[in-house]
Amino acid sequence: MKPTDIAAPDYFHKVVDCQWACPAHTPVPEYIRLIAQGRYSDAYMINWKSNVFPGILGRTCDRPCEPACRRGRVEETPVAICRLKRVAADFKDDITQRLPRPSAKNGKRVAFVGGGPASLTVARDLAPLGYHCTVFDGDPQAGGMMRSQIPKFRLPNSVIDEETGYILNLGVEFKGGHRIESMKALLAEKYDAIFVGSGAPRGRELDIPGRKEATANIHIGIDWLSSVSFGHIDKIGKRVIVLGGGNTAMDCCRTARRLGGEDVKVVVRSGFEEMKASPWEKEDALHEDIPILNYLVPVAFVHDNGKLTGITFQKVKAEYDAKGRRNLVPSGEPDQTIECDDVLVAVGQENAFPWIEQDCGIEFDKWHMPKVDPKTFVSTNPKVFFGGDAAFGPKNIIWAVAQGHDAALSIHKMLSGEDITERPLPEVYISSQKMGIHEWSYDNDISNDKRFKVPHRDKVIALKDIRAEVELGYDVKLALGEAERCLNCDVQTVFSTSLCIECDACVDICPMDCITFTDNGEEGDLRQRLKAPSPHPDQDLYVSSDLKTGRVMIKDEDVCLHCGLCAERCPTGAWDMQKYLIEMTYAGSACPTKSRSAA
């Protein structure tokens, strides 16, 4: 193998698995260390810069970082990254002085369709640069689906108010209750750019017999949730069936439990494991005595002269074809009818752009989605950008934020007269953490603690009050314990070939058997010859250039604890522990240099 080029910004970025997996590339270990030090405001600001909504995401994020967390490959469970983010938000001081100031306007006007996470992220990035940002939303307050669809017992309004407020206070104009009904009309208002962050606002229908007749007691999940959010609905029947296996279904069933639903069931076509809902959301539903029934496909709403009485389900089983694809086929058992008073349909969301006229220069594909460039987020109309669920269908808040940052960069470049396809490289800082003999400027003592549970409100009390937040968040002590579990993957093991005397000290001390000195070869062959098995080929091998004996040093990055013992026991300093920090490129980042070579 060729010697590893550690100067490539992505090499060490990939070693920080959580940050690499995060769409917004939030520097996770960096803020977890600050939490451990009690510097909650600093930790919050790192998050705020990167993911804009730390308090909201700390409660609701889909956590792509956690399955990636190296800790999960070393022991059973990853670090509770998401809930540590909430700790930063919960325990921070007043940070308003640290926020950007509204700046002098540069005369350019940008309109935003929808006031959700994607639009607000773009506005957050553009407003401090002097753009006049106007956000239109049909709802009276900013936040989009974060406010309308996520139940208050998961995300209190105070958190949404605070974090949307930080953005609107940058001088962003918010026009609530002002739904954009015509793109053509908006274009006519001569904005310099338009950003569409209108989400995926339409709940998918379930068109089976009885739908029309029993419609009074059949509700579309997301519409029902937002009606609950805005106080239009405050009760539901005693027996409720929720159809669907995603996070919306989980929100629906838990909300129903709080509005008078005593016998609430979730019924899902697929098996329990394949459900789209996050494991922890399923757990929370089960904890609130909501059974989840699997492999049942709804075939008809049963009604008595228009009054819903139940749903009939066909029983199916999973079969896998030669390609490993799953098919649900009838199991042959008789159909089952489950009685109920109300049904919540949460079987998916769809995009809908009835307000975009055909002659706006915005082309749509055969799935009726706008044609959007996945890097620049520009549509076929060079002044119109899309982001969040509106661009590529329903995903999560953190994706909307990541796309918002990129779209903001495009808008800024376009309005600065630059080529939007040229994406500047991120900035990378790397610095040694050695302070003296046996002294490192990070805590490299590896904690053996298992993941700490987040305390919950007592179930009886929680179920009585739809606005009582269920999760109470870590206290300071639990947060410290959980923060200590982080392996500091951003403190990189950096190897200098010229200093190595091949004494084997690093090989002997490494607790994870990561390091091997051997003859060079092809990657597949090398992976067979490592000191310990190498089960994850997606994890890079760090290969040195040729050493004095003609061998090379190979480090499997897979399960390195970043404990620094290799550097501690190296007599010549050939190993060093260096902290790696990558600054993603945002609109207004200082140096518009050459474009990035890799992902």
Next chain:
Amino acid sequence: MPGLDPGIHAFLPCHRDVDGRDKPGHDGLGIAGALMTYIAKPKFHHPGLKKNELGYTHRDYEGKISTLCAGCGHDSITASIIEACYELSIEPHRVAKISGIGCSSKTPDYFLGNSHGFNSVHGRMPSVLTGANLANRDLIYLGVSGDGDSASIGFGQFAHSIRRGVNMTYIVENNGVYGLTKGQFSATADRGSKSKKGVTNTDNAIDLVAIALQLGATFVARSFSGDKTQLVPLIAAAIGHKGASFIDVISPCIAFNNHAGSTKSFDYVREHNDAVNRLDVLVGRDPIAVDYAPGTVQMVEQHDGSKIALRKIDADYDPHDRLGAQTFLQKHAAKGQIVTGLLYVDPDADDLHEHLNTVETPLNTLEADTLCPGSAALDKFNASLR
């Protein structure tokens, strides 16, 4: 009470550093010694680590974290002993590790944290080991010593344990320098080699391998701490050998003897290493099917049933020829070459217990009525002599 006599259990069993063993099975002494390194070795190990016949990973054979200088060759020897014991699936409680004084003699604290240990007086390891072996022949004895411990203050002790044929593995961690007293030449430093300060050694060197051969050791080897592929099987083979096994391991002292002009530095040993053979130790459980080119491999069956596959590097070298080995060694030493590998082995050797015709039962387990059968037996015995 084989093996559990507190009298020969001076090392505290490691209580944290060995995964899965928060509580050792015996010995209530729970205080770990003061560690010089501030960082404890993490408890986690690679999730895919292989286990041996006993279900242990190699990390289960570790001891406390080393307090030697970073990069010390001795730490590699420690790692090799751990690896050899892991591969042989040795039950830790069956091993007694005995040492004297010096950097080398500290190392038993860093391996086999759940074995018996005795850190004895300077140079007296061989005598303590001989005594322990006589009292309990059932244990595996690892004598760990250094060039100061064995070639200077304990030279006589070394000689007598070898000539008696004590069943043991005697490892000398040889760096040619007194590291603990800051770098004076030891008795194994080559004449003409330079100290770190630039002083030339005017004394002749003791070659412990040559002495061991002459005194009748039945397994004699030399290796290098920087070559574990050679060293690990040598240690494994030595443990399987019945009789006095002696291994001289050149082990560079990073702090005081790894400079130009030293003949015990990493660079010098790598340049002048003349390996006569390589071995594979074949343990019954895992018969390694290796295709060796005919004539290049010699199989040696050991007393414990294991086999050594000796891959010849020097075609003319015969490891069963004691006299030839001595000549070969001297010839190459004169040329400045360091001969390594298995230099001599007598697979049919016997040991001190056979010389003394002792009973099979370890002496320390004999009950009082066996040891002292009473006056009737004495009378009968006396009568037989009349």
